[in-house]
Amino acid sequence: MRAGRAGLPDTSRPPPAGYSSHGRLERVLRSGRFAVTSELNPPDSADPAEVYDRALVLSEVCDAINAVDASAANVHMSSMGICALLSHAGYASVLQVACRDKNRIAIQGDILGASAMGVMNVLCLTGDGVQCGDQPGAKPVFDLDSISLLQTVRTMRDESRFLTGRKLSVPPRMFIGAAANPFVPPLAYRADHLGKKVAAGAEFIQTQYVYDLDIFERFMARVRDLGLDRKCFILAGVGPLASARTARWMRANVPGVHVPDALIDRLEKAGPPKAAKAEGKAICVELIQRLREMKGVKGVHVMAYRQEEFVSEIITASGVLQGRRGRARALPAAPA
Amino acid sequence: MYALRLFAVRHARFFERFYGFFEATYVAAAPLVRRIGANRLERPVAAVERTVKGTLFDCRMCGACILSSTGMSCPMNCPKQMRNGPCGGVRLNGHCEVRPEMKCVWVQAYEGSRRMAGGDAILERQPPVDRSKEGCSSWLGVLRDKGLVHREPAA
Numbered sequence: 001m002r003a004g005r006a007g008l009p010d011t012s013r014p015p016p017a018g019y020s021s022h023g024r025l026e027r028v029l030r031s032g033r034f035a036v037t038s039e040l041n042p043p044d045s046a047d048p049a050e051v052y053d054r055a056l057v058l059s060e061v062c063d064a065i066n067a068v069d070a071s072a073a074n075v076h077m078s079s080m081g082i083c084a085l086l087s088h089a090g091y092a093s094v095l096q097v098a099c100r101d102k103n104r105i106a107i108q109g110d111i112l113g114a115s116a117m118g119v120m121n122v123l124c125l126t127g128d129g130v131q132c133g134d135q136p137g138a139k140p141v142f143d144l145d146s147i148s149l150l151q152t153v154r155t156m157r158d159e160s161r162f163l164t165g166r167k168l169s170v171p172p173r174m175f176i177g178a179a180a181n182p183f184v185p186p187l188a189y190r191a192d193h194l195g196k197k198v199a200a201g202a203e204f205i206q207t208q209y210v211y212d213l214d215i216f217e218r219f220m221a222r223v224r225d226l227g228l229d230r231k232c233f234i235l236a237g238v239g240p241l242a243s244a245r246t247a248r249w250m251r252a253n254v255p256g257v258h259v260p261d262a263l264i265d266r267l268e269k270a271g272p273p274k275a276a277k278a279e280g281k282a283i284c285v286e287l288i289q290r291l292r293e294m295k296g297v298k299g300v301h302v303m304a305y306r307q308e309e310f311v312s313e314i315i316t317a318s319g320v321l322q323g324r325r326g327r328a329r330a331l332p333a334a335p336a
Numbered sequence: 337m338y339a340l341r342l343f344a345v346r347h348a349r350f351f352e353r354f355y356g357f358f359e360a361t362y363v364a365a366a367p368l369v370r371r372i373g374a375n376r377l378e379r380p381v382a383a384v385e386r387t388v389k390g391t392l393f394d395c396r397m398c399g400a401c402i403l404s405s406t407g408m409s410c411p412m413n414c415p416k417q418m419r420n421g422p423c424g425g426v427r428l429n430g431h432c433e434v435r436p437e438m439k440c441v442w443v444q445a446y447e448g449s450r451r452m453a454g455g456d457a458i459l460e461r462q463p464p465v466d467r468s469k470e471g472c473s474s475w476l477g478v479l480r481d482k483g484l485v486h487r488e489p490a491a
Contacts (some may be wrong), residue, residue: 127416145420
């Protein structure tokens with residue numbers, strides 16, 4: 001696509017018919033290819049090189065790179081900051097917006113700013129509670145929730161207006177996403193809740209880590225019954241478990257992560273740390289391959305905390321790219 | 337009060353019916369409210385509402401009550417003030433991510449909604465709360481929304 005001023009992708013023109021954005025992720029999904037996204041773990045640093053080093057690794061194997069927004073309520077470089085850097089360098093990014101830290105004034109402003117910078121995807125999240133992060137004394141905002149946030153972004157994009165009705169001269173052209181966690185109570189309601197997100201504007205979904213395929217298959221069956229797999233693109237979340245100990249720690253400390261005992265046993269039987277890590281990788285590759293066969297799953301979202309190289313190895317080993325190069329590029333080439 | 341809040345969810349069907357009668361009654365009384373002046377009634381009515389709903393549901397007086405859509409479980413008791421359904425952090429035992437000693441408000445809401453005749457209202461999308469209405473009576477708000485009394489509450 002042609003570059004706008006300042007070398008950023010030009011998003012002021014309307015996208016092609018049937019598309020919400022000019023972005024690669026939407027193009028890959030709508031063309032029926034299996035999409036791969038991953039997340040860039042934000043640095044505790046003001047050095048852009050730390051972002052670019054990680055982006056370079058991920059861009060080879062991904063269609064878009066998520067810039068996480070203080071996940072688990074820990075302070076790092078902001079999603080907006082990372083997206084700005086990625087846009088400048090020509091990478092396709094996903095802006096993550098958590099309702100925890102910003103009210104509707106800040107969020108709507110950020111959506112416009114991100115779109116102006118050429119960010120073509122946005123993931124609308126509620127956000128983890130402040131108590132689980134490194135700043136438990138912070139004031140939790142939660143002015144909107146994930147669904148009212150989705151509606152807000154869609155109103156801005158499709159109706160060219162802010163929540164209050166004030167007009168926008170050029171709307172943000174963004175592919176809108178949401179998260180889903182099929183693994184925590186109320187299990188029977190989770191697919192219907194996804195339906196609510198889709199009705200609010202979600203076009204792609206990135207799920208919580210899938211470790212329990214039985215629960216996920218039951219969830220997907222209900223999703224298909226509701227016809228939601230035809231109304232949105234579901235990317236299943238996956239990630240390697242480094243050892244039985246980390247798996248137990250994640251289960252106990254990371255909100256919303258469910259790891260079944262069978263997987264923990266498998267990691268335990270693998271033995272020493274190196275063998276356990278290899279087993280963790282094997283499990284992850286297997287999960288990706290099985291998810292790929294599951295009806296209604298249109299891609300995977302690979303997450304591994306501060307292990308971008310490992311993510312790349314896993315995606316390559318899983319064979320889901322089928323020879324095509326991922327390349328989370330918005331522009332033809334990144335500046336040298 | 338927490339125990340009463342759980343009781344209300346267990347008896348969501350009863351409270352749904354009761355509120356149905358109650359709403360019909362105060363809607364019928366709209367001409368009287370109009371004559372006295374809704375703004376003049378705001379403080380006393382809000383005080384009654386705060387006491388009754390505060391006791392039963394731990395009501396936080398958001399001014400935009402949606403208990404009928406949330407299985408009689410007040411969503412403003414959710415530490416994230418989720419008004420459209422549970423977050424992804426619910427614990428496997430159905431308790432809250434932020435306050436582990438408390439049952440998740442939305443796990444409760446889902447259970448309550450299954451007991452109600454109009455329980456599928458849980459699927460309706462709720463707009464962002466108008467924070468400027470915090471502390472106002474949602475009963476008078478219903479009359480205002482229906483256009484039965486003067487629209488804006490006194491500042």
